[in-house]
Amino acid sequence: MRGSHHYEAILKDLDENLISVTTANEALAVLLRAEVAVVLVDVCMPDLDGFQLVQMIREHPRFKDIAVIFVSAVLSSDFDRIKGYEFGAVDYVSVPVVPEILRAKVRVFIELHRKARELEQTAMGLEQIVAERTAELEESTAQLKRREEQLSQALEAANMGTWRHDLGSQLSTADADLNAILGLERAETSCPTAEWFARIHEEDVEAVAESWRRAVSERGRYEAEIRFKKVDGSIRWLREQGKYVPGPNGALGYLTGLALDITERRQAEEARNLLIEELNHRVKNMLAMVQSIAVQSLTDESQKERFLPRIQALATGHNLLTRTHWKGASLVGILHALFKPYGIDKSRMQLVGEDIILSSRDSITVSLAVHEMLTNSVKYGAYAHKLGAVAMRWLVDAPEDRPILRLSWRESGFSCAPPAKTGFGTKLLKSLAAQPGGTFSCDFSQEGVHCELAFPLEKVS
Incomplete structure (x- = not known):
């Protein structure tokens, strides 16, 4: 403004960007294209007085926070100062200007401007962070609500x-x-x-x-x-x-x-158990009836000896399955149940193998097979001789994930010659092994009898 070169000389030591103009219009043009921290305005100017310029500056929303300092050589009364403050000036300096004071005042307002811009940037950054966090929280809340709804629907379903x-x-x-x-x-x-x-x-x-x-x-x-x-x-x-x-x-x-x-499941289980008990009762009655008819119908004692024990073996397997509602039976449990009626001394009986649960079909197969070998042993083999003993071993093979039960029955303590003809028991054992993967063999020697039986196992549900 008027005398601007003098003020530039005073303010150059601030190391700031100083812009000098001579008219109000030039001042407004600078304000529109540049960011200005402090405006020094001379009260007396060629086109407008300083008060009118400051009023125009304050009416523009972009410039409402710019610090304006009036400099006047003629209007320096208290009234003029008050008028300057009313128009929006932050200070009113009279001529002659003390350079140190002017520099100090300008420096303060420049620093205030910078701090204000920094605070503004910080506030904008905080607003952005708050907006982002708010959006994230809203999305998280919406997701949580959706998950709660999905969980509630899943629980209800x-x-x-x-x-x-x-x-x-x-x-x-x-x-x-x-x-x-x-x-x-x-x-x-x-x-x-x-x-x-x-x-x-x-x-x-x-x-x-x-x-x-x-x-x-x-x-x-x-x-x-x-x-x-x-x-x-x-x-x-x-x-x-x-x-x-x-x-x-x-x-x-x-x-x-x-x-x-689980009400429906328990009701179904109760109905199933009731049905199984009814079927078990009827099967027991049927086996008892078959035994009674056999006793009355078979006149040949040898026929009775062949038939009735096999019915009893079926009944033994059936009773073990009944205890588990036909879900399966323990192999060791079957063996003990079959050996028990004969009262054989434990020193003459060796059972070696890991206990497994057999399906209902396999339980009946094992019951019939072991019964045949045990009966022959009691009549003609190891248990028909004082020094005879039986060693039974078993294991489960799983070739190509298809489990096969392998039973080894070895009688010792007596000399045995091969039978003259194939009996019904041998035919039964061969028929039990007559399925894919099944085998049966039996060797007779001076050391006793050795039988091997293998058959595939069903999966126990």
Whole structure:
């Protein structure tokens, strides 16, 4: 502005970018194209006075925060200073100007401008960070809500619900899905744990309490199958699975987990067990009837000896399968059941092999096969001689993932010649091995009898 070269000389030591103009229009043009920290305005100018220029500057939104310092050689009264401040000036300097004071004032406002810009940039950065974090939080919240909805839908579809038992406060919480299963209002509820136990069937309360105690003491998992009493008096079977979560600083924690409605499964199991018991009863009656008819119909004692023990072997295998509802039978259990009626001294009997569970079909096969070899041993072989003994070994082979049971039956302590003809027992053993992968062989020598039987095993479900 007027006398601007003089002010440049004073301010050049600030090492800042100084722009000098002589008219108000030039000043406005500079402000529009450059970022200005401080404006020094002479009150008296050729086109506009300084007050009018500052008023125009303040009316523009971009320039409202620029520091303006009036410099005047003629208007220096208090009234003029007040007028300058009213128009938006931050300071009013009278001529003659003290260079050090002017430099100090300009330096302060430049620093204020820079700090303001830094704060503005920082604020913008913080706003951006806040906006990004807010967007992330909103997306995370939306995902969590979607997952909660998916979990709720999955639990409802699977007929499952969640529960929590706080051992410190003795409060139990069930979610809406679990309450719906129990015939209650579909909403999350809490009740005293004693009230929760009151809903459990009397015969299951102690087992549940013991399972809780074990989970707490072992800091581990909890599971149980429980009957719950609905409001209408009907029973729902639930399978509960969860774990114990310890509290802070050794305080009591809580048990939490899932409950699955298994009522239909338990009802189906009960119906199946009832049917199996009925079938077992009928099969036993049928075998007893066959034995009775055989006794009355077969006049030849040798025929009775061949037929009736085999029926008894079938009955033995059937009884073992009945105990497991025909899910399978233990190989060792079958062997002990077959040897027991003969009262054979254990020193004369060696059973070597790892116990396995056989399917119902394979259990009958093993029962018939061992019965044949044991009967022959009692009549003609090792157990018909005082020093005779039997060693039975077995193992499971799995060539190409197809398990095959290999049985070895070795009788010792007597001399044995091959039979003159093939008996019914040998034919039966050969027929049991007559399937893919099955084999049967029997050797007779001065040292006794050695039979090998192998057949493929069914998968036990």
